[in-house]
Amino acid sequence: MPRYNPATIEPKWQTYWETHRTFACPRLPKGRKLYVLDMFPYPSGDGLHVGHPEGYTATDIVCRWRRMLGDSVMHPMGWDAFGLPAEQHAKRTGTPPRATTERNIANFRRQLKMLGFSYDWDRELATTDTDYFRWTQFIFLVLFDTWYDEAQGRGRTIAELPIPADVKHQGDDAVQRYRDEHRLAYQLEAPVNWCPALGTVLANEEVQGGVSERGGHPVTRIPLRQWMLRITAYADRLEKDLDKLDWSESIKLLQRNWIGRSTGAEVDFFIGAQPLAASQPKEFDAWVKSRRKTGFPRKAGDDVLRVYTTRPDTLFGATYMVVAPEHPFVERLTTPEQAKAVRAYCDRAARKSDLDRTDLAKEKTGEFTGSHAINPVNGEAIPIWVADYVLISYGTGAIMAVPAHDTRDFEFAQQFKLPIVAVVDPGDDPAVDRDAVLAGRQCSIADGVAINSSDAYDGLATSEFKRKITEDLTAAGQGRGAVNYKLRDWLFSRQHFWGEPFPILHELDAAGHPTGRLRAVPANELPVDLPAAMTFDAAHASPEPPLERAPADWLYVEIDGKRYKRETNSMPQWAGSCWYYLRFLDPRNDRALVDPEIERAWMPVDLYVGGAEHAVLHLLYARFWHKVLFDRGYVSGDEPFARLVNQGMILGEMEFTGYQDSSGDWVSASQVASTADSGFVVKKTGAQVKPVKLAADAVEKQGDAFVLKNNPTVAVDSRAYKMSKSRGNVVNPDQVVADFGADSLRLYEMFMGPLEAVKPWSMEGVSGVYGFLNRVWRMILDERADAVALNEAVADAEPTPEQARMLHKTIKAVTEDLGQLAFNTAIARMMEFVNFFLKESVRPRAAMEGLVLLLSPFAPHLAEELWQTLGHEKTLAHEPWPSFDEALIKEDVVEVPIQIQGKLRARVEVPAEADAAATLAAAKASPRVAELLEGRTIVKEVVIPGRMVNFVVR
RNA sequence: GCGAGAGUGGCGGAAUUGGCAGACGCGCUGGACUUAGGAUCCAGUCCCGAAAGGGGUGCAGGUUCAAAUCCUGUCUCUCGCACCA
Structure with missing residues (x-):
């Protein structure tokens, strides 16, 4: 074997490691433990791409190194194997999803073994294994059995949920309904994001700008019964506990922004019992008096419109209010004269997709309801509008509009000629036109000093005003401090076949209709497996889950003489990846999701490496589940991943692109703009140009741009693009x-640059x-x-x-x-x-x-x-x-640079341990230095022994 | 629009965190060996300059004996969010 030939030595050692079980990990760590985890891959039909081995090599290096340091290293690998592609493949070809999935896994396993990673393959698992999703279903039952106790700040078993007396009096059904309303897993008839092209409902976070994140298909909103997970109950802890994690600040910030905690106040605006036009001073006075006595009610009654604001200090500048088109009060608030217009507006808004409501709709729309509400701080009646720039799903679904100090309200007020009253003096900040703001011609959202806000508040700084008025509103029973989150509850059901079935049964009445009563499948009867015999209908394109057509012996169950129908939705792909790191520790346990002794010994994950694309969703969901498992005593800590590192994306090779117009003439890249449909046009004329890929030797650098070698007046684009099949730059x-x-692939991926950087191949x-x-x-x-x-x-x-x-x-x-x-x-x-x-x-x-x-x-x-x-x-x-x-390592002599006026002028060799005086003497003894210092006055001598000498001279 | 990160040779990137800018690799130039070279080895390679020397880390300022590194402003690129009141 004379020459280096990886093709022979690599398989040889892979076989050696496998037969000697070189990387088998003990049940419990001996000595110092280290749990190093890769984000397990979705085994796609395309096989591994070069992005996978980047993170996997990094963790493998750490593991091999730490084993040599004597640590017990846990380093497992598995498959996030549920997913839509296998199901779509089944619709096209009839191949069962499990068969496709197994084939893809085999290919991924082969590729990973080919790269020589030191996984303990005995711990391999797939989220699609029944022994695995048995426990995913088990955790769902835990969520179903848990309510969140706000007072104690933790999840508790539903049996401990206090039942109010009035509910108890209404009987067992009412109690059951009350419990169902408080579970962390609950059902909701809600408008969902139905994507006909994908044949499924998507979570809000899977919809980007009105189209599906995967594939970019249009999404419409339709009402459907769904399972939700109450992640919002944990929003506060999910945010606060970020502090104790060793994650990059940018990822923490991403999660913080996603959770979107804001503080402000809820304020009730009086609308009266019969909210017709005009103000009702007498009723308002009575309301004020009664509120002073009763305080601020937990739930808003029909006599008020409750809003949430982060700027209670601008209450005096509220000149109108807006409710979302879906707000339950819309009908009541609408006067007969306005009814037709308002109803038409709400219908239009309902049919609008999210895309229409955001991107394309630069112009604000809305209708006046005809009603007014009374501003509690000054008793003024202000008009109530309905507009879709207010979202029903955030805050209370209604706002007080302060056009002088909120950009959106300002745009709306201008559109509909509504009054604009400045109540914050932005001061002398040169960035804002103070006079324009004070005159209501410009909007300023900056903090400042209160004006036009009654003698009690004028002159207060924004933050102080907020604090004071929140106190005053609370005392008056008109408002209270409040916290809101952008985070919404997690839409947890999908209309797929290829996902974990819910371990839930719906009770049926004699006629075969659901009674609304639920029954959880007992934990010891799990797993609820998918029906074996299923045909996949290529034309299936309704929101109805495929499992609705499962064989009757799967679909219907009889227990104690009652008939039940199985839940036919399935869980989203996120479910399996929410807890796989726990199962790796004890993958064959058939009595618990993980042995507590083993969990205590190995958790948390010490190093978790994966792509930044999971920075928000996967990590947030997994942290949420982990906290629930912690609250319910299944795990010993409340955070799963102590340290997180995101590897940077690997781009394709650097490309040079020139642009040619229709007559074949070159157009400089600086004059070309890309269009929405990924075409290119000349900025000035709008004429189409076509991109031409150029060889590296056809271009050269000029200044800070590349130009054509044979026509240097033409600039070309030079950059690396994300690898994609369509661009044809994928490296296999x-x-x-x-x-x-x-070994070369591993070494190269590590040598390219810092792990976290984006790097071209x-x-x-x-x-x-x-x-x-x-x-x-x-x-x-x-x-x-x-x-x-x-x-x-x-x-x-x-x-x-x-x-x-x-x-x-x-x-x-x-x-x-x-x-x-x-x-x-x-x-x-x-x-x-x-x-x-x-x-x-x-x-x-x-x-x-x-x-x-x-x-x-x-x-x-x-x-x-x-x-x-x-x-x-x-x-x-x-x-x-x-x-x-x-x-x-120590050198005997070191070369020390000598600077004069901070410029390098000479070097001298001095003994490595020379002190400042000796170094200075050696420097002055250098003939070159002496020559340069000739006739100059030394003002200052800076000596860092072993490093450098600097003379400041005059 | 808001938020975060990044701008260093022809390219990927180093720089012990304020102390010799360009480690290491690619590419390129020249040479050696060779039937051959997309193998190997040797030498060179930031820019200007014959040299002495001068300039240089996106741009403009500032702090300092000393700045790629710290501060202010500005430009460009990448990523994330995007009516969240």
Whole structure:
């Protein structure tokens, strides 16, 4: 085996690791534990792309390194295997989703094993395994059995939910209904995002700008019975507990923004019992008096319109109110004269998709209801409008509009000529036109000083005003401080076949209609498996779940003489990934989702690596489930992932693009704009141009742009794009392994740049690290020999001081870089080592072995092969990590730069341990320095021993 | 529009956190070996300049003995959010 040939050594060592169970992880950690987790992949039909091995290699390096440090390392892998594509494939071809899924998993498993990752494959699981989703269903039952106790700030079993006396009096059905209303898993008849093209309902977060996130298909809103999870109950804890996590600030911020906590006040505006036009001063006075006595009611009555505002300090500037078209008061508030217009408006709004309500609708729309409400702070009657810029799903679904200090209200007020009253003086900030704001010609949302807000408040700073008026409103029973979240409850049901069935039965009456009573499938009867015999209808395109057509023996159940129908919705793909990290710890347990002893020993995950695309949803959902499991005593901690790192996306190769107009003439890239439908036009004329891909040698750099080499007046675009099938720039890991080997792929992905950065792929870069691995091979082995033999330069010799320094410097640098996940610089240091030792005619065996061990986490196959050739019988996976001796790293003499006026002028060599005085003396003794200092007055001498000297002269 | 991050050679990126800018790799140039080179080895490679020297980390200022690094302003790019009151 003379030359480095990954195609032979890589399978050899993969087989060795597998047969020796080299990476089997013990049931409980021995010594220090480390749980390192990759975001498990969805096994798509396309196989692995090069983005997967990026994070997987990073974690694998950490795991291999820490095993050599003696830690117990948990490093599992599995499959997030439910998903729509397998079901759509079934509709097209008739192949059952399970068969497609198993085939895809087999391919993914093959590809991952090909890359030599040190997973404990005995722990492999798929979310589609019945032994796995049995426990996913179990956790759903926990959610179903839990209510959130606000007073205690935790989830508790539904049996402990206090039942109000009046509910109790109404009988068992009322009690059951009351419980159902408080469960963390509850049903709701709600408008949902129905996507006909995908044949499913999507969660709000899966809809982006009115089209589906996956595929960009149109989405319409239709009412449907749905399962919801009450994640909003945990919003506060989900936000606060971010503080204790070692996650990047940007990801925490993303989650914080998503949760969207805001503080402000709820305020009731009096509308009277019969809210017709005009104001009703007498009734208002009576209301004010009674409120002073009763205080602010928990639920708003019919006599008021309750709003939520973050700016209670602008109450005096409220000149109108707006309710959402779906607000329950719309009909009551609408006067007969306005009825026709309002009803038409609400109908239109209902039919509008989210897309129409946001992007395209730059112009505000709305209708006057004909009614007025009375502003509690000044008794003024203000008109109530209905408009779709107010969302029913946030706050109370109604707002007080303060056009002077809210951009949206300002636009609306201008549109409909409503009065604008400034109540905050923005002050002398040069960024705002103060006079325009005060005159109501411009909107300012900035804090400032109160004006036009009665003697009691004028002159107060915004924050102080907010505090004071909230107190006053509370005392008057007209308002109270309130907190709101952008986060909505989680739409948890899907109209899919290929998902976890809900372990829920719906009771049927004699006529076969649901009674509304639910029955949970007992935990010991789980799993509820999917029906085996199903045909998939390609034309199926109604919101009705496919399981509605399941065989009757699956669909209907009889218990104690009562007939039940199974729930036919299924769970979303997120469900399985919400808790897989727990199951990895104890994957074959058939008595519990995880043994508590094992859970305590291994949790939390110490390092979780994955793509930033899961920064919000997956991580938020998993944290939510974990907190519920914690509250209910199934896990020992309340956060699952102690440290999170997001790998950056790998883009395709850098591309140069020029633009040609219809006559074939080049157009400079700076004059070209892209259009919405991914075409390109000349900015000025709007004429179509077509993009032309250019070879790298057809362009050159000029200034900070690239231009055509043969026509430098034409600028071209240069950038790397996201890999996509349509662009044709996808890199296939199978091909890279075939050409260069897995070690080269691993090493290249780590050498590209920092783990968290977005980086363009470069095939030439792969061949670069391949060259490095070849040099490592030749440094230690004789590639001209017929059999495996050491290079004759490798000897059992003592390293020279210089060689020892190189070895120990490298050990130190690589070790420190590993601790910071700085793999790119660690590799660079090993390259320096190899560059050095290739020039040495005597290469001490100890130094060679040191490098092999350092390299082994990065390029494990090559390292094992070299280790064996160096005379070792067993794998190096559990060899102790090399240690370094600081004393051997120290240089005897160091070169110190000498600056004059901060400019580098000379260098002098001084003993490494020279102090400031000695260093300064050496500097002055340098002839070059003396010459430059000639005739100058030294004003200041700055000396950092061992680093530099700077003379400030006059 | 709001929020976050990033701008360093032809390219990917280093820089012990304020102390020699460009480590390491690719590419490129020249050379050696070779039937051959998309193999290997040697030398060179930030820019201007023959050299001495000068300039240089998106741009403009500032702080400092000293700035890629800190501060102010500004431009560009990437990502996220987007009527959340």
